Amino acid sequence: MRNLALSDEILMQVEKPARYIGNEVNAVIKDKKEVEIRFAMCFPDVYEIGMSHLGIQILYDMLNKFEDVWCERVYSPWVDLDALMRREKIPLFALESQEPVKDFDFLGITIQYEMCYTNILQILDLSGIPLLAAERGEDFPIVIGGGPCTYNPEPICDFFDIFYIGEGETQYRNLLDLYKNCKKNGLGRREFLKKAASIPGMYVPSLYEVTYHENGTISQRISLEEGIPVKIEKELVRDVTDTCYPDKPVVPFIKVTQDRVVLELQRGCIRGCRFCQAGQLYRPVRERNVEMLKHYAMEMLKNTGHEEISLSSLSSSDYSKLPELLDFLIENCAGKKVNISLPSLRIDAFSLDVMNKVQDVKKSSLTFAPEAGSQRLRNVINKGLTEEVILEGARLAFAGGWSRVKLYFMLGLPTETPEDIQEIAALCNKIAALFYETVPKEKRTGRVQIVASTSFFIPKPFTPFQWAGQCTKEEFLDKAYQTRSAIAGQLNQKSIKYNWHEADVSVLEGIMARGDRRLNQVILKAYKKGCMYDAWSEYYKNGLWFETFDECGISPDFYTREREDGEIFPWDFLDCGVKKEFLLREWHKARKEIVTPNCRSKCSACGAGRYRAGVCLEERREQS
Amino acid sequence: MKVRIKFSKYGPVRFLGHLDVMRYFQKALRRADIDVAYSEGFSPHQIMSFAAPLSVGHTSSGEYFDIEVNRFTSEEDLREKLQSVMVEGFDILKVQLLPDKEKNAMAGVAAADYLVSFSDKVPLPENWKAGLMDFYRQESIPVTKTTKKGQREIDLKEGVYLLEVRGEDVYMLVDAGSGSNIKPGFVLETFFEKSGVSLPEYPFRIHRLETYKREENGRLAPLIS
Numbered sequence: 149m150r151n152l153a154l155s156d157e158i159l160m161q162v163e164k165p166a167r168y169i170g171n172e173v174n175a176v177i178k179d180k181k182e183v184e185i186r187f188a189m190c191f192p193d194v195y196e197i198g199m200s201h202l203g204i205q206i207l208y209d210m211l212n213k214f215e216d217v218w219c220e221r222v223y224s225p226w227v228d229l230d231a232l233m234r235r236e237k238i239p240l241f242a243l244e245s246q247e248p249v250k251d252f253d254f255l256g257i258t259i260q261y262e263m264c265y266t267n268i269l270q271i272l273d274l275s276g277i278p279l280l281a282a283e284r285g286e287d288f289p290i291v292i293g294g295g296p297c298t299y300n301p302e303p304i305c306d307f308f309d310i311f312y313i314g315e316g317e318t319q320y321r322n323l324l325d326l327y328k329n330c331k332k333n334g335l336g337r338r339e340f341l342k343k344a345a346s347i348p349g350m351y352v353p354s355l356y357e358v359t360y361h362e363n364g365t366i367s368q369r370i371s372l373e374e375g376i377p378v379k380i381e382k383e384l385v386r387d388v389t390d391t392c393y394p395d396k397p398v399v400p401f402i403k404v405t406q407d408r409v410v411l412e413l414q415r416g417c418i419r420g421c422r423f424c425q426a427g428q429l430y431r432p433v434r435e436r437n438v439e440m441l442k443h444y445a446m447e448m449l450k451n452t453g454h455e456e457i458s459l460s461s462l463s464s465s466d467y468s469k470l471p472e473l474l475d476f477l478i479e480n481c482a483g484k485k486v487n488i489s490l491p492s493l494r495i496d497a498f499s500l501d502v503m504n505k506v507q508d509v510k511k512s513s514l515t516f517a518p519e520a521g522s523q524r525l526r527n528v529i530n531k532g533l534t535e536e537v538i539l540e541g542a543r544l545a546f547a548g549g550w551s552r553v554k555l556y557f558m559l560g561l562p563t564e565t566p567e568d569i570q571e572i573a574a575l576c577n578k579i580a581a582l583f584y585e586t587v588p589k590e591k592r593t594g595r596v597q598i599v600a601s602t603s604f605f606i607p608k609p610f611t612p613f614q615w616a617g618q619c620t621k622e623e624f625l626d627k628a629y630q631t632r633s634a635i636a637g638q639l640n641q642k643s644i645k646y647n648w649h650e651a652d653v654s655v656l657e658g659i660m661a662r663g664d665r666r667l668n669q670v671i672l673k674a675y676k677k678g679c680m681y682d683a684w685s686e687y688y689k690n691g692l693w694f695e696t697f698d699e700c701g702i703s704p705d706f707y708t709r710e711r712e713d714g715e716i717f718p719w720d721f722l723d724c725g726v727k728k729e730f731l732l733r734e735w736h737k738a739r740k741e742i743v744t745p746n747c748r749s750k751c752s753a754c755g756a757g758r759y760r761a762g763v764c765l766e767e768r769r770e771q772s
Numbered sequence: 773m774k775v776r777i778k779f780s781k782y783g784p785v786r787f788l789g790h791l792d793v794m795r796y797f798q799k800a801l802r803r804a805d806i807d808v809a810y811s812e813g814f815s816p817h818q819i820m821s822f823a824a825p826l827s828v829g830h831t832s833s834g835e836y837f838d839i840e841v842n843r844f845t846s847e848e849d850l851r852e853k854l855q856s857v858m859v860e861g862f863d864i865l866k867v868q869l870l871p872d873k874e875k876n877a878m879a880g881v882a883a884a885d886y887l888v889s890f891s892d893k894v895p896l897p898e899n900w901k902a903g904l905m906d907f908y909r910q911e912s913i914p915v916t917k918t919t920k921k922g923q924r925e926i927d928l929k930e931g932v933y934l935l936e937v938r939g940e941d942v943y944m945l946v947d948a949g950s951g952s953n954i955k956p957g958f959v960l961e962t963f964f965e966k967s968g969v970s971l972p973e974y975p976f977r978i979h980r981l982e983t984y985k986r987e988e989n990g991r992l993a994p995l996i997s
Contacts, residue, residue: 150783150784150860152784156829156891156974156977157973157974159787159829160828160829160973160974161973165787165828166787166788166789166792169784169785169787170784171783171784171785171859171860171861172859173796173799173800173803173857173859175859399799401785401788401792401795401796402788402792403792403795449802450803450805451803452799452803453798453799453800453801453802453803453857454799454802455798455799455802484802485810485816
């Protein structure tokens with residue numbers, strides 16, 4: 149039987165000890181003597197969050213299918229165990245073998261949101277790996293980062309040996325072969341990293357230097373090694389059907405956030421909303437073959453025993469074979485009492501009909517994401533959802549028995565005026581009024597419930613809004629206050645509930661998102677002062693963060709300001725497929741309130757066409 | 773048809789709580805493709821009843837739950853199917869088709885027996901074995917039991933049916949009925965407190981041997997006999 153890394157005394161003291169014991173259904177156990185490479189795959193947040201992430205499940209499955217590799221999982225110990233491990237000097241361990249991460253060949257860290265940056269340092273620290281890549285000797289694992297935040301890796305580049313830019317399915321085999329080769333030939337860490345820098349998609353930050361203008365903006369980037377690429381292009385899976393996908397995902401013992409089978413319908417999105425980073429990074433949209441999805445759906449349900457399957461995609465309604473897939477799932481799941489969950493579905497007659505079949509109408513609520521209150525502002529952000537469409541969807545839903553509606557908006561979008569904010573409240577009111585018009589008194593079981601939520605807009609790299617300025621905390625809060633008052637002034641205000649996101653953490657997220665190399669020292673210092681689990685509001689220490697900026701002599705305002713058209717951004721050396729000229733064009737069109745059609749109706753020459761994949765190969769209704 | 777399943781819990785999975793064990797078996801039954809009956813209503817769930825919950829950290833060789841199935845082949849077939857989808861730490865020991873009149877696992881529990889061993893950190897007095905037996909041989913052992921509902925005066929003696937020293941461990945058979953159940957750790961904590969020994973945190977390792985029902989003749993019998 150496996151021994152646990154933690155003693156009974158420790159496990160009995162911490163909350164949810166099952167987070168740390170491994171041994172879950174479908175977890176992969178190998179004989180360590182039979183493998184050449186030990187890979188620790190980490191999501192730097194608590195187990196329940198990390199276990200809900202599809203990307204890790206895909207890579208875990210792929211790496212473990214390599215006979216010479218054993219990939220294990222690592223998550224952030226929760227604060228209670230964190231304190232005990234520091235006190236008792238217990239090194240961080242991987243779940244499967246329960247052995248120290250420090251002894252592994254690779255530590256892969258997926259970086260999904262900026263607010264996990266201090267947790268990356270927690271992982272390194274607890275593992276006993278030097279926080280700075282420059283201080284790591286031969287005996288330490290190669291620390292490699294991946295995921296959406298690596299599209300601006302500069303604020304955390306001192307902590308990583310390599311960043312893998314793009315989709316993980318394509319280059320790991322090459323990287324691991326190179327590693328084995330270097331080991332065999334007695335080449336050290338430095339030599340390996342130099343060679344790795346020439347594998348497509350690999351960014352080795354220590355091999356580059358950045359110089360700055362007097363005003364703080366970037367002057368130039370210099371490669372310190374000859375022959376390594378100046379620009380690093382993202383990796384992309386051209387065919388998302390003929391590729392790896394887990395048919396036996398790990399089934400956690402404890403309840404996690406995504407406690408269900410996840411079926412990824414497609415990668416990318418045709419919509420091109422101008423605030424959305426994923427919509428640009430994963431271009432072009434690539435659909436999986438519907439037969440493949442049917443096969444994996446049934447296999448995963450059988451192998452996990454989950455009672456729910458969720459269809460995952462940035463915009464499920466755009467998946468061309470959705471009706472066929474849903475018919476299949478309804479037919480094959482209903483008898484087995486499997487629920488089908490359909491996030492990111494456009495509300496229309498089709499989707500309501502489907503939801504009627506798969507969900508309990510009384511319990512479920514419908515979600516609309518207009519993102520902005522007025523049509524004018526929706527044109528600015530290129531959100532192709534009109535008021536007519538929203539109201540028609542709501543009318544159909546109310547007639548069909550739904551009485552709960554969730555609405556998502558963003559505050560602080562470029563060009564936003566007080567009138568746009570008023571329109572948020574007006575739209576909520578119209579939807580509430582529509583309920584009372586549509587549903588006769590005798591059929592109502594109470595008031596309609598409208599829940600309006602606002603988040604604060606944060607400009608992200610590789611979006612048309614990467615040039616935009618970001619609001620201050622005071623501006624954000626003022627906008628939330630305006631929204632609240634506007635809602636309170638509506639006729640149906642009693643039917644509308646309003647929630648807004650925290651403002652201070654949004655400001656920090658924005659700083660990190662468009663930050664440069666100079667932020668490494670701030671993150672390091674903030675961590676050493678006790679910042680950790682910043683994504684968890686109860687642990688977020690805003691005061692400590694901004695005090696640290698001060699001490700480092702770094703002005704947060706520099707990072708939230710609006711950028712000039714010609715400025716070199718810290719992430720410009722990465723090529724995400726979409727060209728900067730296209731993004732700039734979009735930024736200018738946004739301010740003229742001109743919409744851009746989606747990829748399926750018209751090509752806007754974003755640059756991703758060079759991959760010759762997905763939607764770029766489809767016949768379009770209109771070609772430009 | 774009602775079926776009773778006996779399983780063991782050992783190794784790392786002893787750190788799973790009762791609700792997580794239930795969730796684990798719900799998914800396991802689906803993986804094993806066992807045709808479990810579901811309840812009616814808006815959120816149908818598997819018809820399932822667990823016997824006495826086991827505390828986090830304890831191991832057991834006598835855990836039980838009942839399910840209702842729509843189709844039944846044989847006891848051995850069901851046992852094999854379910855065993856084939858277990859992870860290390862859970863073994864399916866026995867399966868029994870129940871007569872319709874049988875009380876469900878939860879309602880039928882009357883007693884459970886345990887083997888308790890001590891952590892190295894427990895400062896065991898020289899003569900603890902004799903002391904423990906003297907403690908147990910008292911006519912009555914009045915103690916205050918703290919439950920969710922508050923504090924209650926009880927006689928520990930009534931709830932401990934049998935207690936003996938086995939090697940360096942302690943065996944005991946205790947009341948496990950709902951409301952009147954006695955925790956083995958509580959019995960030993962009471963003893964050490966009365967002997968003036970202060971215990972470290974997490975002093976015991978506790979293994980449940982078997983869970984019992986009371987038969988019509990008043991005798992205790994395992995939930996699957």
